[in-house]
Amino acid sequence: MPLKRTALIGISALPLLALLAGCTPPGADLQANVYQADQVNQQQAAEVVTILSISPAKVEVDNTRAQQTAQAGGAVLGAVLGGVLGNNMGSHNGLAGGIVGGVAGAAAGSLVPGTALVNGVTLGYNQDGNLMTSTQVGELCQFAPGKSLVIATQPGETRIQPNAVCPPAKNT
Numbered sequence: 799m800p801l802k803r804t805a806l807i808g809i810s811a812l813p814l815l816a817l818l819a820g821c822t823p824p825g826a827d828l829q830a831n832v833y834q835a836d837q838v839n840q841q842q843a844a845e846v847v848t849i850l851s852i853s854p855a856k857v858e859v860d861n862t863r864a865q866q867t868a869q870a871g872g873a874v875l876g877a878v879l880g881g882v883l884g885n886n887m888g889s890h891n892g893l894a895g896g897i898v899g900g901v902a903g904a905a906a907g908s909l910v911p912g913t914a915l916v917n918g919v920t921l922g923y924n925q926d927g928n929l930m931t932s933t934q935v936g937e938l939c940q941f942a943p944g945k946s947l948v949i950a951t952q953p954g955e956t957r958i959q960p961n962a963v964c965p966p967a968k969n970t
Contacts, residue, residue: 803970825859825916828935830949830957843950849961851922852941855933856915921958923948932956939964 808927826832919941920933925948940960949957 808852823916824914825864825935828859830858830934830936830959833951837951840951845925845948846945847945847948848924848942849921849943849956849958850924850929851920852938853920853922854938855918857918857933857935859914859916859935860913876878879904923958930956932958935957936960937964 807880846889916935917932917937919936919938920931922929922931923946934957940962941958942962944961946961947959949959951957
């Protein structure tokens with residue numbers, strides 16, 4: 799009977815871990831239309847350009863936050879399950895089971911890679927008669943050939959703003 803309760807605890811903790819790991823997708827903060835608090839309400843150089851081409855790209859981004867969340871969640875879940883299972887095996891095995899389970903859970907969490915590939919776009923555009931490109935995190939459907947605004951929050955940076963809207967996701 800106690801093993802069923804242990805399984806229930808483990809199963810109910812998994813959605814919480816998935817929620818914590820998936821709160822912010824890797825690279826979401828790198829999209830052209832995402833700004834840091836100190837960049838808001840600040841004058842920034844901007845220019846209208848013409849997007850000529852849109853190509854799919856993959857961008858490698860830091861995934862450390864998800865990796866750390868998986869390690870911490872794995873350690874906690876492993877310690878709880880190991881402690882309960884160890885306790886069911888004998889009176890002094892709960893602490894040892896918790897320690898072993900916590901270490902094993904943290905090790906399993908470290909299998910989450912430190913980097914992740916996210917969807918991006920390479921935009922070819924005309925700026926002052928010159929053909930330029932900019933690769934940034936985003937979706938193909940966010941861009942269309944034609945006019946778009948480029949914002950520079952720092953020298954050499956290109957934040958080509960989306961000039962199209964992706965269709966809403968269909969609920970299946």
